[in-house]
Amino acid sequence: MLVLVIGLLIFLGAHSVRIFAEGWRTATIARRGEKPWKGLYTLVSLLGFALIVWGYGLARQQPVLLWQPPVMMKHLNSLFTLLAFIFLAAAYVPRNHIKARLRHPMVLGVKLWAFGHLLATAKLADLVLFGAFLLWAILSFRAARQRDRALGTVYAPGTVGGTLVAVVIGAVAWAAFAFWLHAAWIGVAPLGAR
Template sequence: MDEEIYMLALILGLLIFLGIHSTRLFAADWREHQVQRMGLTPWKAIYSLVSLIGLVLIVWGYGQARLSPEWLWVSPVWTRHLAALLTIPAFILIVAAYVPGTHIRARVGHPMLLGVKFWALAHLIANGTLADLLLFGGFLAWAVALFIVLRRRDRLAGITYPAKGVSRDLIAIVLGIVAFGVFAMVLHGPLIGVRPFGG
């Protein structure tokens, strides 16, 4: 019974978190109406609160479900190393979303979503429980769908993201690698309960 509760919390958290992060795309008119009705700052506060609730449910549900895993497949040990390798570009892409004027953004348009795809795929390769499939599969499906739709909108609207110099890309790459190192070596174990490189 407890396992069902944990899985339900994970699914509900995913629906809430990914749902609120899709309002600009799939419910743009409703979002605009809410912003006009209550103001941008209250909307952002509610948006952040709903996102936090979803994230807490995801973390709690996934963390508890991992204690009694329901295995769908067992990945070879080497996939952990492949997952770590794929996570490096994920961090670089996510950082590039916040560094203006990179060639990375000019090329892919939405590096955050591409980074989420790398992250989710990497973890799907190395993990084979039902909770893993729901969490990483959910994020992967969401990122793929959103990336396709946004790229299509960019093309139709003629939107481009001009690059301002290679130095911006170097900043994104260095910060991304540093962030990966800190998270993988220091934070992943205490927060997730798994140390990617053992120890």
């Protein structure tokens, strides 16, 4: 469990600089340059992610069951995860109604993904992993909305075409992950598919 916690601290710590130290981040980028900042940010993030994957794998070898979630929660998690994939796609597809309305759909997608997995899973490692991501997403969304208000950020209006592209890309990615990749990479078939 220690490796998982260290990985979460490194990964989410790097992703929390804008939440807790926006001024320091801005000053560091101005002093060092954007490319060195992005390079260091990427290396730290990859290290943290690798430790999360390794630590979660280690923790799953000796699971600590906390409760038994109802089967219905797995179905609810599938719905939340579908929406999370659509929100993730909406973060990158230009001029869609989802981003125009929600402003930060990727962070909201992380919230849904983490919350859904907390409902559907019941082991200590799950609580640590998904709970940490849920807490980060809540704080990140709040900070992003505050930055938007402070800077007067205006988002491009959405179009039907952009929205449909985001929904289709998100749904196709979700289906690939739910029916094949989740089982192949994580060893759990969320929809019973193998």
